[in-house]
Amino acid sequence: MISAYWLEILTMAGIMSIAALGLYAIKATGQLSAGHAAFMGLGGYASGVVTGKLGLPFFLSFVVAVALVLVVATAFAYMTSRLRFFYQAVGTLAFGETLVLVMYNVPYFGGASGLQPIPLQTTFTLVYVILGLSIYFFIRFEHSRLGQAFRCVWEDDTVAASMGIDVTKTRILSFTMGSAFAALAGVLYAHFLGIIEPKDLDFLRSLTLLIFVAFGGLETHWGALFGTYVLTLLPEVARFSVYDRYTIYGALIVVTMVFRPKGLLTRKPLGAPDGPIARVGMPLLRVLAAVLPVGRRAAKAKARAERP
Amino acid sequence: MITTATALLQVDRLTKRFGGLVALDRVDLTIWPREIFSLIGPNGAGKTTLFNVVAGIHPSDGGKVLFRDADITWRKAHDITALGIARTFQNIRLVPTMNVLENVMLGTYSRTKSNLADIFFALPRDRAERRQARERAEELLATFGMADRRAFMPTKLPYGDQRRVEIARALASEPALLLLDEPSAGMNPREMSELLDLLLQIRETGKTIFIIEHNMRLVMNISDRVAVLNFGTKIAEGKPAEIQTHPRVIEAYLGSKRN
Amino acid sequence: MLIFAQQVINGLMAGSAYSLLGLGFTLIFGILNVINIAHPEVFMVGAFLGWMLVTYANANLLVAIVGATIGASIVGVLIERIAIRPVRSALVLSPFISTAGVSIFLQQGAARVFSPEPQPYPPSMATVFHDVGGLQFSTMQVISLAVGAALMIGLKLFVDRTWLGRAIRATAMDRETASLMGVNVNTVVALTLVIASALAAVAGVLVSVAYNSTWAFMGITYGLKGMAVMVVGGVGSLEGAMAAGLILGVAEALTVGYISSSYRDGIAFIILTFILLLRPSGLFGQRERQR
Numbered sequence: 001m002i003s004a005y006w007l008e009i010l011t012m013a014g015i016m017s018i019a020a021l022g023l024y025a026i027k028a029t030g031q032l033s034a035g036h037a038a039f040m041g042l043g044g045y046a047s048g049v050v051t052g053k054l055g056l057p058f059f060l061s062f063v064v065a066v067a068l069v070l071v072v073a074t075a076f077a078y079m080t081s082r083l084r085f086f087y088q089a090v091g092t093l094a095f096g097e098t099l100v101l102v103m104y105n106v107p108y109f110g111g112a113s114g115l116q117p118i119p120l121q122t123t124f125t126l127v128y129v130i131l132g133l134s135i136y137f138f139i140r141f142e143h144s145r146l147g148q149a150f151r152c153v154w155e156d157d158t159v160a161a162s163m164g165i166d167v168t169k170t171r172i173l174s175f176t177m178g179s180a181f182a183a184l185a186g187v188l189y190a191h192f193l194g195i196i197e198p199k200d201l202d203f204l205r206s207l208t209l210l211i212f213v214a215f216g217g218l219e220t221h222w223g224a225l226f227g228t229y230v231l232t233l234l235p236e237v238a239r240f241s242v243y244d245r246y247t248i249y250g251a252l253i254v255v256t257m258v259f260r261p262k263g264l265l266t267r268k269p270l271g272a273p274d275g276p277i278a279r280v281g282m283p284l285l286r287v288l289a290a291v292l293p294v295g296r297r298a299a300k301a302k303a304r305a306e307r308p
Numbered sequence: 309m310i311t312t313a314t315a316l317l318q319v320d321r322l323t324k325r326f327g328g329l330v331a332l333d334r335v336d337l338t339i340w341p342r343e344i345f346s347l348i349g350p351n352g353a354g355k356t357t358l359f360n361v362v363a364g365i366h367p368s369d370g371g372k373v374l375f376r377d378a379d380i381t382w383r384k385a386h387d388i389t390a391l392g393i394a395r396t397f398q399n400i401r402l403v404p405t406m407n408v409l410e411n412v413m414l415g416t417y418s419r420t421k422s423n424l425a426d427i428f429f430a431l432p433r434d435r436a437e438r439r440q441a442r443e444r445a446e447e448l449l450a451t452f453g454m455a456d457r458r459a460f461m462p463t464k465l466p467y468g469d470q471r472r473v474e475i476a477r478a479l480a481s482e483p484a485l486l487l488l489d490e491p492s493a494g495m496n497p498r499e500m501s502e503l504l505d506l507l508l509q510i511r512e513t514g515k516t517i518f519i520i521e522h523n524m525r526l527v528m529n530i531s532d533r534v535a536v537l538n539f540g541t542k543i544a545e546g547k548p549a550e551i552q553t554h555p556r557v558i559e560a561y562l563g564s565k566r567n
Numbered sequence: 568m569l570i571f572a573q574q575v576i577n578g579l580m581a582g583s584a585y586s587l588l589g590l591g592f593t594l595i596f597g598i599l600n601v602i603n604i605a606h607p608e609v610f611m612v613g614a615f616l617g618w619m620l621v622t623y624a625n626a627n628l629l630v631a632i633v634g635a636t637i638g639a640s641i642v643g644v645l646i647e648r649i650a651i652r653p654v655r656s657a658l659v660l661s662p663f664i665s666t667a668g669v670s671i672f673l674q675q676g677a678a679r680v681f682s683p684e685p686q687p688y689p690p691s692m693a694t695v696f697h698d699v700g701g702l703q704f705s706t707m708q709v710i711s712l713a714v715g716a717a718l719m720i721g722l723k724l725f726v727d728r729t730w731l732g733r734a735i736r737a738t739a740m741d742r743e744t745a746s747l748m749g750v751n752v753n754t755v756v757a758l759t760l761v762i763a764s765a766l767a768a769v770a771g772v773l774v775s776v777a778y779n780s781t782w783a784f785m786g787i788t789y790g791l792k793g794m795a796v797m798v799v800g801g802v803g804s805l806e807g808a809m810a811a812g813l814i815l816g817v818a819e820a821l822t823v824g825y826i827s828s829s830y831r832d833g834i835a836f837i838i839l840t841f842i843l844l845l846r847p848s849g850l851f852g853q854r855e856r857q858r
Contacts, residue, residue: 027660032659032660032663079844080843082847083843083847085659086602086659086802087798087843087847089602090794090795090798090839090843091840091843093791093794093836093839094795094836094839094840094843095840097791097833097835097836098833098836098837098840100833101830101832101833101836101837104829104833105827105829105830136428137428140427140428140430141424141427141428143410143438144422144427144434144438145416145417145420145422145427145437145438145441146422146423146424146427147427148406148410148413148414148417149414149417151403151405151406152403152406152414155403155404155405155406156401156403158365158385158401159397159401159403160386161364161365161384161385161386161389162363162365162385162386162389162394162395162397163386163389163414163415163417163418163477163481164386164389164390164417164418164481165386165417165418166384166386167386177424203791204787207604207667210660210663210664210667211664211667211668214660214661214663214664215664218660219405241679243675243676243678243679243683244675244679245675246671246674246675247671247672247675247676247679249671249675250668250669250670250671250672250673250674250675250676251668251672252668253664253665253667253668253671254649254650254665254668254669254672256668257650257654257661257662257664257665257668258649258650258653258654258665261654261661262661267405269406269407269409269410269459269461270407270409270410270413270442270459
């Protein structure tokens, strides 16, 4: 049997995976949210109020949190839809930090000490049922018309418009959809720890989620999952002091980005070979090839041969 | 060739400015159903700009565009595609992270309607649409002789093949009017004659083709009518044979570009 | 009225640090088109270098600043070489993440080396407060403001008047054309990183002395405010970053004076939100774009 300690860590990794999947959905149209944790936290606070303050049943907090986040995210995406990549990222950052400020200063939400107590309702099983459904959703979504439209909007919005894709609407859909997953994760998070604090909403938490997604692989939802699990479990496995662990963690992220700027896992197009070797083995081999001297020489020779 | 009284596309005194530069100056064009209409002219004459305004990428600065008698001047690009105008790009713009099959399937977007619920619950609509989109794309690739390359990433294909994938993608949206921006650019003679056959074949399926082209052999061989643009103004229009001997056309070409 | 004047003075003094960081962000973004998330860590590294020089070598403030500047410049250039250059051509998100990795590395590394607690300066650096007509200010505050102003004016003159400054502007406008015109882009990139890092290091030393605290995680809040300053001022605009930093400093001080100190760290984002909604190109953005 898994020890209580690992059960806890795996539950947390599952919750973070749901949030990371949401962030992947936003990134799928080429958008960058630097305030994803804020939407997650908004869901957490909303659900905490429903169960902790009002004493209403747990399932209702899902409904309220997701509905609230859907409304806020749609309004936000609509307002920022005219902003491009960089400015939108800054906009999400400003939104997140403003929300942190609100949570700090409104006594009803508990101020700096956070909203508590929230009943501990989140279980391992519940998290993994929701995560399973989320993964199923992304598997269905990947090759669907909307999934392909997302990818096209990311790569080239002029082409997307010429394909009949409403670029603005697709961007808003992607942002809202991703934020809804964040809300789900937020509800589970708040009811797992029994408390939600302003710092759960801040830029650092959002950045952590972004790192999970980018590290695992930007092109596929498997990347978001893979990145979250590797980067949450790795510090737990590594037997170093806490600061050593995170120093290594930072270095690992840099090295990964340098050698595989799109993250570790790659996407499988329709009708291409599949299986663990194609998904995980090949990318890892490529990282090794990039790091090891033999591989570097081969890559250089190849680059020379391909030069016109 | 003119068999129907209604024009498919009418461009009426269309004007487009970029800052002080007049890219299009009151251009009139009428394109009839099932014809192959070519637009030629020296580099920088405004041909691609005309496509971009018709396709809704650039807003018009004056004049109108009518498609099947409906005013589409101010419609958004994605609406225009849905109405039945599809295009290719001068500098091939296939989505580099999607393979050939996925790129062509992208074209079916405006003919499908599944929403998130259909997709998540695998409802009949989504399942049917996925099947149809895939069949349609495979079918198009087969007619283009590219069925065996469906799993290739576009950047790995030769130029001519990439052009064909782009045309297939445009056709996947079931357009009535196909806008082709220099489809023969970068093709070798063999690819060129294949393209010629392909275009005639597409026309046989009832589509209208509006084409920007530099290659005169292609233009003179397949066009029903030709218009010539120079410095944003239409200087001539007529049958290929008439254009070849038109004094202003000869002047425009000899004056600016040997051909 | 006296309170108001006092808060404005305090604000200007704190604001000059925001300006210096914002200038660094704007310079780097202008040249590389990348948000360097690790830039605030250069500020932190500078602060620690200064602190080490003062604590272990009994250096005076000037030596500490010079030493910090040199050390931080090397770190800044290294960050570009290691984490930005190899990733730049890929996706927009990749350099963002790789510099975030650097940021984590430096923060945790500093916490490992210097302990995660804020480090105080030796008593010799204690600040002396002066009272002029009822207005209170410390020697450090005056020095901060003076040094900050001097650096900003110097930078502006350098970028506008010198050959190297022109090379920076040309590269910011169009990298390829600049390189065709004979500008050595690699030199310009290195130079930009040196300038940005030097500004950050100076700000780092001044801030850490003024608040008597040098901390492994001091880059976080200042970094976020520096980013906000860059956008509020208008990305790529030097004057914008200078003005926005000072405005932010004053706004924060007034908030502390008249509303509540708990709102202080949020003011930057409220201003940022308004700017993004009303004028996304920033206070000085439009003019910069036309140039």
